[in-house]
Amino acid sequence: MAHHDEHQALSKAFSGLGVDESAFISILGKWQHEHKHTFRKSSPHLFQPDERQFERWDQDEIARLRHEVLRFKSAIVMWTMHPWERDARLFKEALAKGPEGNSLIIELACTRSSEELLGARRAYHSLFDHSVEEDVASLVVGQDRKLLVALVSSYRYEGPRLNDEIAKSEAKVIHDAIKVADKKAIVQDEEVVRILSTRSKVHLNAVFRHYKELFGKHLDEDLHEHLSLKVAVQCFVRSEIYFSEALNAALNKGADEFTQEALTRVVITQAHINMAEIKAEYHNKFGIHLSQEIEHSVLGNFKDFLLALVDRQN
Template identity: 55%
Template sequence: MSLPNKSRTLAKAFSGILGVDEKSMMEILVKWHPEDLTTFRNESSSIFLKDKYFLFERWQDYHIAFLVKEFLRFQDVVVQWTMHPWERDARMARKALDGRPQAYGLLIELACTRSSDELLGARKAYQSLYVESIEEDIASRVEGIERQLLVALVSTYRYEGSRINDVAVRSEAIKLGITINRHGDKKKLFKDEEIVRILATRSKPHLKAVFKCYKETFNKNIEEV
């Protein structure tokens, strides 16, 4: 790639139009000589200003502030990417608990998308990092009806096989439908111990079968509740 093309590529990488392109920056900058950098500064008026007193090219202050923010974001991504998955999930869970109730969805995502071993590993890492269990942390920090469900979700070790009990599926789908019709409000479902047990302990294939049976029995998707 010619120097003018590299300069344009680097200017675009710094621009932040689609975020900072760290890969392009490093590929170009590590190979450039001081004179190449001088040319780049002179040709990138959107990034650098010519100092009117001492005639050198200097960064525009607002652009430095923008890049600092972007590089911190990049640093956070790199740090998280290199973490052991257990530690990453434990720190994400703690961050969710330190945030507002709207962040509790992250706890549900972690509990529902990780395998039983992965979730157990995150619980071990949480204890190591914060000298308390994630279960007790949720129980002491979360207020309201979500607490019972969240504690149950992170405490469980789900069966991960493919076996499904058809009798239990139909029974639990009907139980789910009756409870939904009785309470109306989806959040009130979390007060029902039987519903919490189903959501927190049943395997993912079993829950899919329950939700399918619910749709067939009550003629609506569980997402519509």
């Protein structure tokens, strides 16, 4: 392979999510000193000329490449980790991100069963010597705090019992809150927070069904300006929509690091739960199979591992 072709192949080998380990081994392993020198000279996006007359790695590129090398290992660790510990560590990561992490807190609180959420809260105690409730209350700032504290503190009834008339009346309560409240205050409406944080998912399904029948729209469609409430609603009853959109954002070129991490998180946490529904929604919404998009956008062992989980038969 000519030097120019090798350099292009190497640039491609670490230009996506993950790295193409086989390309590194087949090309770099046979290089002599002059090959490396030529590569540094011809790769200004990776190396900077130093005043002392040598080419040095760009520090940001070193950090990025190291992170991409670690993606596969991190995915393996997350896959083998006890789900309670995994979710506790994800809560901690979300809290460290500030307001950007609020959607992840909601995702964890609203897509887990009561026992799974309780287990994550127990693991959080053990790992961090705090409760997740108190950390959410002290670290989340702004109007989302009341909702997020209520969601992470919840222990919902999970049986089939349902009072359909109450569900219908609560659909009207939510609609009235959206219609008359100041837009910034809806997420702090006590009745809205009570309904979303205490009702069973069977009950909430009925609330959202009645909302659609009464007002002609899915509730999450009426909440497009209220992100935290929209995320909560989708995670409760239309999680395949939420997860497919999170995956699409993670696979987009130019996505920031936190957004990209959803690729690992969603595939690993949903692989044996509702991956079939997520894949169907992804294809319906974006016109391409999820596995095809991963094949196109992800590299190396990380790609192979994700595809094994996405295509596994549960």
